[in-house]
Amino acid sequence: ALFVGGIFSMYFEEVRKAVESGNWTAADDHLNYIIDFQKKYGAKILPSDAKINLEIFYNKFDVFKRLSAYYGLIGFVLLVLHFINILKPKINLRKVIRISSWVVVLLFVMHTAGLAIRWNISGHAPWSNGYESLIYIGWATILSGLIFVRRSEVTLAVTALLASLILSVAGMSWMDPEITNLVPVLKSYWLIIHVAIITASYGFFALGALLGFFNLILMNLKSKNNYNRLEMTVTELCYIIEMTLIIGLFMLTIGTFLGGVWANESWGRYWGWDPKETWSLITIIVYTFVTHSRQI
Secondary structure, eight states: OHHHHHHHHHHHHHHHHHHHHOOOHHHHHHHHHHHHHHHHHOTTTSOOHHHHHHHHHHHHHOHHHHHHHHHHHHHHHHHHHHHHHHHOTTSOOHHHHHHHHHHHHHHHHHHHHHHHHHHHHHSSOSOSSHHHHHHHHHHHHHHHHHHHTTTOTHHHHHHHHHHHHHHHHHTSTTSOOOOOOOOGGGOSTHIIIIIHHHHHHHHHHHHHHHHHHHHHHHHHTOOTTTHHHHHHHHHHHHHHHHHHHHHHHHHHHHHHHHHHHHHHHHHSOSOOOOHHHHHHHHHHHHHHHHHHHTTO
16 A cells, blocks of 8 residues: 555656656656566456457557548549549540559458457457447448448449548547447447447448439539430449448348347347437338338
């Protein structure tokens, strides 16, 4: 108790002196005293050296901040290339588009590795708070683009731009990237199942929204010279938009039902009409109208 009570004040005092003098020897000695004390009395709960080094690497590399810039740059380039390819098909850009698409795939692998490293460091699924939800939704958005890229390559461009936007929001000052322990209500396997499914649906909805905006732009660019070509592209994208919304709606509905199961496990009731539950239901109803309206 005497050691714990006095060592930190002594250490910080030595740090203050070291900042002024530039000599960190005494501060390092006090830090080593703390480390030895931890190893002696807290060895059972201390993370391994490998995990500590992994966390240091994760913090220094700052993968999600880097990915925000990389996704934005390559997404913008891809979108411009696709516009040129659609409006001026005589210009052969297939090779450049293919290389750019593979760059997005490589960035997605980095994104996946970043999530896996964060999962390993924290010991729980990396979608337990606002920051982690955003980086996971960005991952799901790119995944949705990769799923539909064979049907339309433009999906990868718009999802890369959206992932860049999502990760840039995650990097804002009011989002906390700190890796922390879970609060008791989140210490459940339903965190992995419910949250993963319901937040992944946002990526598919976002893809549908962005392709919708892209389609509106193409509709306004129609002329006598390109009408047939653009009409075919618009129709193709309409089918893809419908498929993305159906997948998103399916996942959102399943995720909401699983959320009720989680609520019963955590609070002893399946549905309480709180704001989150109510708006989940409203969202399902709205997207149900959207996906069925074309049948009328």
